[in-house]
Amino acid sequence: MWRGIRIAILLVVLAVVAGGAWLDQRRTTSWEHTVWIGAFPLNADGSEAASAYIATLSDADLQPVSEFVAREARRYGINIDEPVNIRLYPAPAALPPAAAPDASLLARVIWSLRLRRYRMAALAPIARARPRIALFLLYHDPAHAAVLPHSIGLQRGLMGVVHLFATPSQASQNGIVIAHELLHTFGATDKYDADSDAPVYPEGYAEPRREPRYPQRYAEIMAGRVPLGPQRQVMPDDLSQTLVGPATAREIGWSRQ
Numbered sequence: 001m002w003r004g005i006r007i008a009i010l011l012v013v014l015a016v017v018a019g020g021a022w023l024d025q026r027r028t029t030s031w032e033h034t035v036w037i038g039a040f041p042l043n044a045d046g047s048e049a050a051s052a053y054i055a056t057l058s059d060a061d062l063q064p065v066s067e068f069v070a071r072e073a074r075r076y077g078i079n080i081d082e083p084v085n086i087r088l089y090p091a092p093a094a095l096p097p098a099a100a101p102d103a104s105l106l107a108r109v110i111w112s113l114r115l116r117r118y119r120m121a122a123l124a125p126i127a128r129a130r131p132r133i134a135l136f137l138l139y140h141d142p143a144h145a146a147v148l149p150h151s152i153g154l155q156r157g158l159m160g161v162v163h164l165f166a167t168p169s170q171a172s173q174n175g176i177v178i179a180h181e182l183l184h185t186f187g188a189t190d191k192y193d194a195d196s197d198a199p200v201y202p203e204g205y206a207e208p209r210r211e212p213r214y215p216q217r218y219a220e221i222m223a224g225r226v227p228l229g230p231q232r233q234v235m236p237d238d239l240s241q242t243l244v245g246p247a248t249a250r251e252i253g254w255s256r257q
């Protein structure tokens, strides 16, 4: 019985949190004012390489991401100069709570509440112009990890946990990953096939109406790859080869068509 009561209380808490987040989300996707985003770089593996790389980071490193959002917003007729402003802030001492891969529903509810608490604790010390969205950038030494854990962007949580490689040669790819997770926080969904990584047609195509359909020139940001043929796709080099497609634009409130 106690277990039932505990779950019921947690569900009520979650419903209240979700209600608050719904209001926040409407404010973030009206695109009438600049949305302030805090980026918190963290050393994911405790490596020298990650801390050395983090020490070199400045706001300018995140500029390509905000410029990408501004450029694409303009293409969809959003008329504010700076749709998003991304700034670096000192990160919390601890890493964000990680979810166990095979977690139960209850464990996932608790994890999502702990993530929200982590976000609030990270934002609390910022007195002026407190960011609405928090991106936790977890840098890994590429010598230790060939493959990174899955990044997440939570619309209802107004936060992302983004896994990145701590090396200048990956900076452009990191920009693509950060932009992808950031757009999740605005309500964009993934547009690639989870098994094959192939962009889903038409939503995962930057120019779905292009004739002939192949090769596509750009990657759709939520699909992450440039379709060259029905079974062939390549990673874009940087955000200049990446667009927000019509389906994503609808999801994040940039277009109604």
Ligand SMILES: [Zn+2]
Residues within 6 Å of the ligand: 180, 184, 189, 190
């Ligand atoms: Zn995604």
